[in-house]
Amino acid sequence: MKSDFLKYNLEKLIEDKSFVDWVLKGDKNDVWNAFIEENPGFKPLVEEAREIVLLIKDDSEGLDEQSVLGIWRNIEQFDANNKRQIKKLRIRRSISWAASILLIISLGILGLYEITNEEVYHFAESELNISKDARLVLSTGEEIALTMNESSILLDQKNQQLIVNDSIIDLKSKDGHKVKMNEVIVPKGKRSELLLADGTKVWLNAGSRLAFPSKFSGKRRDVYLEGEACFKVARNKHKPFIVNAGDLDVKVLGTWFDVSAYGSDNKIETVLLEGSVAVSRPTSLGIGKKEYLLKPNQRASFHKENNIIEIEEEYNVQKVISWTKGWYEFSGENVRTILERVERYYNVRFIVPEGLVFTETISGKLDLNDSLKDVIEVLEDVAQIQCRVEGNDIYIGGGK
Structure with a gap:
């Protein structure tokens, strides 16, 4: 169980998918109960968040946990727009009323959401330094050690092959027809380079991991990052490239930028070298999402403690990516x-x-x-x- 949960406020706890999964489906029930028992001061917040999730679920029967998250975020946005705050459970009727209104909105776009929103990937809660070498974990679970200090990985989409340093891995018999995620895990003391199926080049820094598909299908090119990576994205105006970095999404068409999203850091940063990017907080249904556009030589910093995104000038962008060289x-x-x-x-x-x-x-x-x-x-x-x-x-x- 992540100790970061102890830093969560009510909003962030309700927005955490693993928490909602536990409340609605009992996932990792023993782990959650043990964690709460070890941290009794955390219990009141858990009980309040649990009541709200169950309340929304009761008023929204038939929706899955992702939709419950969406409704909660929309209630929060609704409440902010009208300059009201959700109070304790004694105003249960007010929450139910807001949830009922937003349920109508959510049901109206739920079909569209399910068609356009791709399944969200979650990194397993494992130790990065379980091995001294970097490693590639295929979608099948097969692991390949990357023994060089700076390993290179090339995805050949045409021939459905993965070229790791001097080795060739045939993906035809591994992925089948469903697009699944592969994961590169780079422990401390190592670095890796990747060339993705669309031609995007990625430098992955020490203590980082990146999840990516063997091929990009659908209307977006989604990858998932924990740690630091520098991206040179191949341009495709019809299919935006999305870096999902925990509490921050970075959307581009074709550009050069660095993202630092280490779990132990108190902020997530994006620095733009060329082109343009839009950074935003992820939301379930995309309603109320605010995007911040970056120009070259600008830095976007998302501060985890107060949920604020700040934009400032970065006068030496080459310094930021010097680690890639x-x-x-x-x-x-x-x-x-x-x-x-x-x-x-x-x-x-x-x-x-x-x-x-x-x-x-x-x-x-x-x-x-x-x-x-x-x-x-x-x-x-x-x-x-x-x-x-x-x-x-x-x-x-x-x-x-």
Whole structure:
């Protein structure tokens, strides 16, 4: 069970599909009950959210859990537009009334939704670093180790083949007629490159995973990202390319951009190099979705704690994607941020003594092909710190 649930507010908990699945279908019932028992302070929020989900379900008999999510979001939008707030369960009648109105709207477009909206992919809750090597998990469940530090993957849609470094994998007998997702998992200390079936090039950073189909069918090209990736999207004005990055969707026709969506970070960021992209919060039915258009050299940041998207100028976009070229370039960044990056690149852990606060910002460049020993020497010199290495743990001392 994700500890992130403890940071959720009422809105975010009701919008979480795994929570709705538990309430409506009893999925992972033992896990949820154990989690609530271990975190009693979380129980009141769970009970309130559960009541609202069941209330909407009662007033919307016959709808699945995804539609319940859609109705809740529409109630929320309805309420915001009329400058009202959903209060506690004592105003049950008000919620029922709003749900009834929105049910009519939802039923009117439900058929269209089911036709146009593709099935949402969810990453399994597994440890990224379960293996030292990057790995490709085919839609059949078969795993292929990517033993090179920077493996390359090429999807040949014409011949239905997957070319991994120098190996060829025949997909004809694996996927059948239904389009399913493959997944590339890149642990800390590794990187990978992919060429997707439509010609889109993807650089996948350390500690990341990407889910993608063997071929793009339907009206959209959907991929799913957890971590950081840089995309050079092949242009197709009839079929937008969508990066589903957890709490943020990035939609493009053809462009060059970077997305950073690590689960441990408190924000999701998109930086645009060329073309244009639209970023938005995902919604079940698309009603009330607000899109923010980015121009080249702009950054969109979605702050998870307050659900706010901010747009700002990014004056050095090449610095943002320097990792794709084997460099980590930083300018005016806090030492703690730099250490977190190095942790991902080299699969190590920095242990900072309690009370040591980094207030200074530093600038520089690290060659990611250098040994860890060389990188630590540079950090010690630039950041004025002392490091002691014990296996994968690096202990930080005071100033030099």
